[in-house]
Amino acid sequence: MDYDELVSHILKGDRRSAARLISLVEDEEEGYEKALKSLYPKTRGVPVLGVTGAPGVGKSTIVLEITKRLRSEGRRVGIVAVDPTSPITGGAILGDRIRMTELFADPGVFIRSMGSRGGSGGLSSQTGSAVRILDAMGCDQIIVETVGAGQTQVDIMGMADTIVVATMPGSGDEVQSIKAGLLEIADIYVVNKCDLPGAMRTVSDIQSMLDLVEDWEGWKPPVMQTNARESRGIDELVGNIRKHDEYARSSERLIKRKKEQYRREIQELVTREMARKAFSSIEEEELDRMLERILRREENPYSEAERIAARLFSGRKDIASRGQR
Amino acid sequence: MDYDELVSHILKGDRRSAARLISLVEDEEEGYEKALKSLYPKTRGVPVLGVTGAPGVGKSTIVLEITKRLRSEGRRVGIVAVDPTSPITGGAILGDRIRMTELFADPGVFIRSMGSRGGSGGLSSQTGSAVRILDAMGCDQIIVETVGAGQTQVDIMGMADTIVVATMPGSGDEVQSIKAGLLEIADIYVVNKCDLPGAMRTVSDIQSMLDLVEDWEGWKPPVMQTNARESRGIDELVGNIRKHDEYARSSERLIKRKKEQYRREIQELVTREMARKAFSSIEEEELDRMLERILRREENPYSEAERIAARLFSGRKDIASRGQR
Secondary structure, rough: OOOOHHHHHOOOOHHHHHHHHHHHOOOOOOHHHHHHHHHHOOOOOOOEEEEEEEEOOOOHHHHHHHHEEEEEEEOOOEEEEEEOOOOHHHOOOOHHHHHHHHHOOOEEEEEEEEEOOOOOOOHHHHHHHHHHHHHHOOOOOEEEEEEOOOHHOOOOOOOEOOOOOOOEEOOHHHHHHHHHOOOOOOOOOOEEEOOOOHHHHHHHHHHHHHOOOOOOOOOOOEEOOOOHHHOOOHHHHHHHHHHHHHHHHHHOOOHHHHHHOOOOOOOOHHHHHHHHHHHHOOOHHHHHHHHHHHOOOOOOHHHHHHHHHHHHOOOOOHHHHHHHO | OOHHHHHHHOOOOOHHHHHHHHHHHHHHOOOHHHHHHHHHHHOOOOEEEEEEEOOOOHHHHHHHHHHHHHOOOOOEEEEEEEEOOOOHHOOOHHHHHOHHHHHOOOOEEEEEEEOOOOOOOOOOHHHHHHHHHHHOOOOEEEEEEEEEOOOHHHHOOOOOOOOEEEOOOOOHHHHHHHHOOOOOOOEEEOOOOOOOOOOOHHHHHHHHHHHOOOOOOOOOOOEEEEHHOOOOOOHHHHHHHHHHHHHHHHHOOHHHHHHHHHHHHHHHHHHHHHHHOOOOEEEOOHHHHHHHHHHHHOOOOHHHHHHHHHHHHHHOOOHHHHHHH
């Protein structure tokens, strides 16, 4: 694998090379960090939009509509979907996916799903790498879609300049679920499918939840209504996204958020680097005997894991020197 | 936290204590491994059923129906849902959830969702711990539900004695998606919602896919039709699950699978143990300066992560001795 060539193709805007490198990152292919290291200084830090919410609220249609607006201005859009249920990357029923066809046909749009192959996790750092690859390739705006559940998803959203939390009219439960994990990260709330009964109720439920917070430090998240399938409310949404992007860049908000995200990403990278070496010091036979003791309930996995970790931390010379390349 | 007391309550079958310990595991609360270590020898290795598939195919309804059958035989059932879209744990629309009410009302059924709180991953090892806690608490059968996408989900399925992959009639894409990740792990295929048009086609698509494999080593996965919402095909499914459980236990199949799963789990535990220490050797100020250099593109996160990992592996005495407790 000639990484230098791959990098130079990506910097010239070659989509296939970008796709290739993202796959190498996901597969943790030997040496992929080399490419990421040389790409990193070339990234421009283009705006990253995060769109999250429960399955079925219409996140993908919102992303589709926003992308159309950006394309009409001639901007190149990169979409990264970390969402097994996303029609954008083929995770949903056929009908939804057909509406996405126009996205796929547009050479100014790059679409990628993450998290469905290889690797023992590290999804947050892998998504971060994908965003940077698309930035270096020349995308003017990146959109990251996640399904709104789980700490990993919240972590991933941390790399966005602006985070849109989407919901739809329904039982009060929707608002409860927003409360649970997404309240602290949302910059803009969208009640999609606003033609359904109860939309105003959902808006006011979110509003009253927001009213409980005393200090918004300069930005109180607006609560908007959209009907993405009929393109309603999208211009206003794009307007608010830009307004927040500008606000975030002019305040400490973005730097704080980015720092937090890099901190997590580095932690993930360190962990993976160590995990890669975790079993290398153990003979296959020794491991097999250990597993058999565990299966016989003579030993437990927790104590064995501690023993291995302790051994790794005891500082074997060969491991230490390999880490210092 | 008195872990000894917690453990003794769990061993007496106390549901609340079991729920408590699972939360402590998810939050990685100080000392929770102590409880897991003392519970482990008391586990009996009760049968674990895995049910996986794309969102919307009716996994939860299948789990509900299987659980009803098991309950009618007086068996205590533990359900662990690692699926943000599962109606069983409140991830789906209200209508679906109402059908789950009978599960919640039954004191012989223990339900738990995983992966929606704290922790920096380690979902596979956390789910493994939850399964063992429910085993020690006295469940006679455990069912793990995951949404069929991503390596983590495939890893989690590794702890099941029998894995049911559910799908529904639809475009050939369904079969494609099974091919992608689940082919190697399925013990039984279920085409649910078999009243929908195209069910026979989906069955024969899966059959022809299976026919491509030459050697099944004693068990060729059956392809079944169910209509879980109308309880159709469930008795046959439960029959096949038992048949496979028996086959797996009488052959090398189960031991091989369990070993693979324990190996992954230990790797996760080792990694987490090391990650916990990863940042402890770095001063907050030093970290902040590093993050700023990265934000200015003077440094990249990949090289910094390597430097930290190298430092950890260089074998500082304080870290090493703490690891050896």
